[in-house]
Amino acid sequence: MSRPEQEPQSFYSKDYWDLVLEQLGKRKLFKLSMVVLAFLYAGAIYAPFLANDRPYVIEAIDYKEYSASTKGLRSVCSSVVRQVEKTPEEYLETRGESAPATLAEALEIERGALSLRIEVMRTYLPESEHGPLVQLMTDVEAAIAASAAGKQEEALELAQQAKDSASDLKKSYVAQDPSVELAEGEEPTGKVLAPVKSYPLWEAITPGWMFLMCFWALVMTWPLWNRFANRLLLKGDRERIRKARRKKLAFAVGVPVLVALGWLGVMGSGETAFDSADYKTRLSAGEIIATSEPVFPPIPMGYAETHTEEKFRPPTWTKNSKVDEQGNYMFGLRSEGPETDTEYVPPAVPVIVRSGEPERNAAMRHLAGTDELGRDFFARLLWGGRVSLSVGILSAFLLTILGVVIGSVAGYFGGWIDIMIMRLIEVLQSIPAFFLILMVMAMVPPTVMPPIFAIVIVIALIRWTGVARLVRGEFMRLREQEFVLAAQALGFTSQRTIFRHVLPNALSPILVSAAFSVASGILTESAISFLGFGTQAPKASWGSLVNESQSPEHWWIQIFPGLVIFLTVTCYNLAGDAVRDALDPKMKD
Secondary structure, three states: OOOOOOOOOOOOOOOHHHHHHHHHHOOHHHHHHHHHHHHHHHHHHOHHHHEOOOOOEEEEEEHHHHHHHHHHHHHHHHHHHHHHOOOHHHHHHHOOOOOOOOHHHHHHHHHHHHHHHHHHHHHHOOHHHOHHHHHHHHHHHHHHHHHHOOOHHHHHHHHHHHHHHHHHHHHHOOEOOOOOOOOOOOOOOOEOOOOEEEOHHHHOOOHHHHHHHHHHHHHHOHHHHHHHHHHHHOOOOHHHHHHOHHHHHHHHHHHHHHHHHHHHHHHOOOOOOOOOOOHHHHHHHOOEEEOOOOEOOOEOOOOOOOOHHHOOOOOOOOHHHOEOOOOOEOOOHHHOOOOOOOOOOOOOOOOOOOOOOOOOOOOOOOOOOEOOOOOEHHHHHHHHHHHHHHHHHHHHHHHHHHHHHHHHHHHHHOHHHHHHHHHHHHHHHHOOHHHHHHHHHHHOOOOOOOHHHHHHHHHHHHOOHHHHHHHHHHHHHHOOOHHHHHHHHOOOOHHHHHHHHHHHHHHHHHHHHHHHHHHHHHHHHHHHHHOOOOOOOOOOOHHHHHOOOOOHHHHHHHHHHHHHHHHHHHHHHHHHHHHHHHHOHHHOO
16 A cells, blocks of 8 residues: 655745844844843833832822811812902902912912812712812802802802801811820721822823833733744744734734823823832821832832932942941941041931831842932932933934935935035034034033933934945945836836835845944933933933942942943944844855
């Protein structure tokens, strides 16, 4: 019996990008550099979740806020009484320079202030206690409406009634003092408030950063979900896998967009910046009473939070960082006696351990030490990476776009257009780029344009020339090829020929140059910030952090920012070399 013929194995023809990715996969240094860069970017993108003085979640009662709102009821109603006593004309005669323009605007401001106070009180009070507060708000709104209708006597009567009610509420709605222990059988005095669960850290995340967080999560987990899609959804069919590349890219971008839009609808726009919050201080002082332990990030320090009693404290995992209860250093130079001939001894200040923070001498308290204001240096490193890495990526993107457009025009058309563009490039390259950037930065005040945007734009406008020359050379080589001549013979427009036919074949030097441009942008931003022309305090970048101190005693100030700058630039250079070799047909195995 004849042996059945075996089915021929399916032949998979590798395209250009399959070969490029295969070559990159063989280079260990490339894979290592990409892993390091992935984690550096993850640290910057997820900085709010790694180092922050806001808790992830807290269930508590803000007694100070409630008390201030209760006491403010009568003052707001008294202000309404004073306002409705006046006619619009009398108000204009007596208004100050900073006062609202009209009586109606002034009353609306008071209404908003009262509404805010009542809303705070209702947040912590049981629903059965809301009635008098709602009635107070109704009386004030009726008084304001009567004033707007010209019924001054009625408005004054309603406002006075609201003022009397506010006085009663101020006394009857005092919160029960949580610090007073009740005896057995003793009834509590004051209103018993209910705790409210909130998410301070999550509420401060903007939709834009939520997009980046979700996008980077997909990038970091790409090997997992890509393998799942290839094996289970695409059945291992190489042709289907190749055709699905655009769908995967759309998935990696589309999902974060949907998440960001959903975040905007649920959580709002968030905050534009993470300034120092006071949750830990108020929890420690008893102004906020938590009914359960608040959950803080691994590094419970804000990037602008100060601990002046710990200024220039070494990393707390080192021996010289140890301090006693009085704040005296136990080891190292700062533990010695008088520092000068005047027998002056710096006074010791006890280290304040706020709620949620590690203990005084815990190794995790300040992993990278502190700066001159006692700000946690590790938190500032994470947050500073947002500035430095953003400048590198954005400046490289902009200068690459400029270089590609200008270089392609010069190389494709040639003639007098090429001559003019090349003379402009030669003029720009004859000027030292760094000094030109410094000059422009010195002339652009921070009030006109934020330093980070100014640095990105200036770097892009000055350093596009290298990309333009590379693209020009590639276009001059490719414009005589048969496929270009065929496109011209078919009557395709120059725009289509350049960007649809020639440019895809000239991507190799562009990708390599873009990788090196990111590293160059990071170094440039670091140098500018180090010299004081870049990011301004309290915001930080890696370059500005190096400038926090030049004293060898404060070694961590130079070591840690310099290390991350070195790692980032080295990894980009290694990645650029690997991409250059993979794109070069002569370098393929």
